Amino acid sequence: MDRTGFAVVGAQNFAAEYISRIRSLRDEGARLTGVVISERKAEAERARELRADGFRIYDSYEELLRTGHGQVDVICLPVSIPAHADLSVAGMAHGYDVLLEKPPAPTVGELDAIRRTSDRTGNFCSIGFQHLHAPSIRRLKRTLLDGTLGELESIACKGCWPRSDAYYDRNPWAGKLVHEGDIVLDGPVNNAFAHFLQNMLFLAGDRIHGTASLAEITAERYRANPEIQAADIACVHATTECEVDLGLYVTHASAERRDPHILVTGTDGTAEWHYDGTTTIQTHDGQRAEFDNEGVDLGKAVFRATARYQQGVSDELYCTPDNTRAFVVAVDGSFESSGSIVPLPDEAVHTETADDGAVHHVADGIEDLLNEAFTRRALLSEIGLPWAESRPGVDVTEYTRFTPFA
Known part of the structure; x- marks a missing residue:
């Protein structure tokens, strides 16, 4: 069975829900391949748990963008509303598909930037309106x-x-x-x-x-x-x-x-x-x-x-x-x-x-x-x-x- 590699930006709050859902779908074509944890001191225990379970921990979003290819197909963004557009655009521009939490963006200008980037790169952006x-x-x-x-x-x-x-x-x-x-x-x-x-x-x-x-x-x-x-x-x-x-x-x-x-x-x-x-x-x-x-x-x-x-x-x-x-x-x-x-x-x-x-x-x-x-x-x-x-x-x-x- 083909499995899509998902990386999640964040590990706490709603990001933890993302991680749990992906892990539960291992037999249905999804696999967790990485998690971005930038607050290493504050989330040290969570990072240790995930690493012990075999998941790669990225120190920053930039590190994921640079080095995730080959393992990560889709970047998941359960992040703050103001960060939605910038992180989505960056993810697609670096060759990744994106799963973005709702709302897609606070302003129509930002949403249109996401649309243009998807059209230009050929990478998709799926929105989490469940x-x-x-x-x-x-x-x-x-x-x-x-x-x-x-x-x-x-x-x-x-x-x-x-x-x-x-x-x-x-x-x-x-x-x-x-x-x-x-x-x-x-x-x-x-x-x-x-x-x-x-x-x-x-x-x-x-x-x-x-x-x-x-x-x-x-x-x-x-x-x-x-x-x-x-x-x-x-x-x-x-x-x-x-x-x-x-x-x-x-x-x-x-x-x-x-x-x-x-x-x-x-x-x-x-x-x-x-x-x-x-x-x-x-x-x-x-x-x-x-x-x-x-x-x-x-x-x-x-x-x-x-x-x-x-x-x-x-x-x-x-x-x-x-x-x-x-x-x-x-x-x-x-x-x-x-x-x-x-x-x-x-x-x-x-x-x-x-x-x-x-x-x-x-x-x-x-x-x-x-x-x-x-x-x-x-x-x-x-x-x-x-x-x-x-x-x-x-x-x-x-x-x-x-x-x-x-």
Whole structure:
């Protein structure tokens, strides 16, 4: 069996998940051939463990680029958002294929640099939007393309994932819009809920691997946690060039966890997709279908698909810079629309302290407010909240440059 050699940049946090997933797929065509550990003192024990297991440890990314050929086919980049473009471009320019963690890049200019490098070098860049590898999402896409729901009208998603201060303390760029001069654009839209914005764009696309092109975006961002730069509440409305309406209603400032839920509406029926992959199709003439992710581990599916493509077993990647460009346009356009983040007034926020001491800033009643916005397909400024502020829409039909901080 051919095996694709993967090298991972980093060994802690999410990089550790990458290492574990690759090692688990040894019998399915993937092998771990190296790990970059640049903080040798801080990660000395981890380096010893990996070396003892037979894996090469690189002292730097530059060393991997210089000396990895012959062992490394794909470089995995579970790195900070601001580093995505530079490291991807460098990897492909040195002759490696790349598996890049989502989001692909904070700005459309950086994403386009990745696309150009891939085109110029012939090396691929696979993007780690794992839900695009989900059997449920791909079957739902086929259902939409075959016309079961008629003409597509709208897709909307809501979700509440509480995050304490510890979430924002996990690395230097978490909760930041800009870090050390680099654009980050962290927040629920561009990080934790990014998968579901990408899902909606994918489902709205008119080709099996394609995403929808966007025409206009309007967004509002709010902040309950005064310790962060980024928003922790966001609503995004977008219209595709085919006049499909998209709506995203998400927060990290809720008291309760409510997993993402996507509702697809067509002229002949609806589809409901849930975070666990459970999907229900209901047509107006009484047809009903249910399906799920068939037990597939989505995290591993990303590596499996990348290895199969690298080996020539599969002829198309599920997730690439080309079919994630609309996602980056959506994020950038939403920031241009929302402008300055609106801080919630003190009377609309309270704090909760967990047993482990973690502090969580909660926007009062935000779960129900976002549910109302989702149900009405309204922005928060449109449902009568005294602290909400409306924002103008942005035309993104020929969007090539992110400019809100200019």
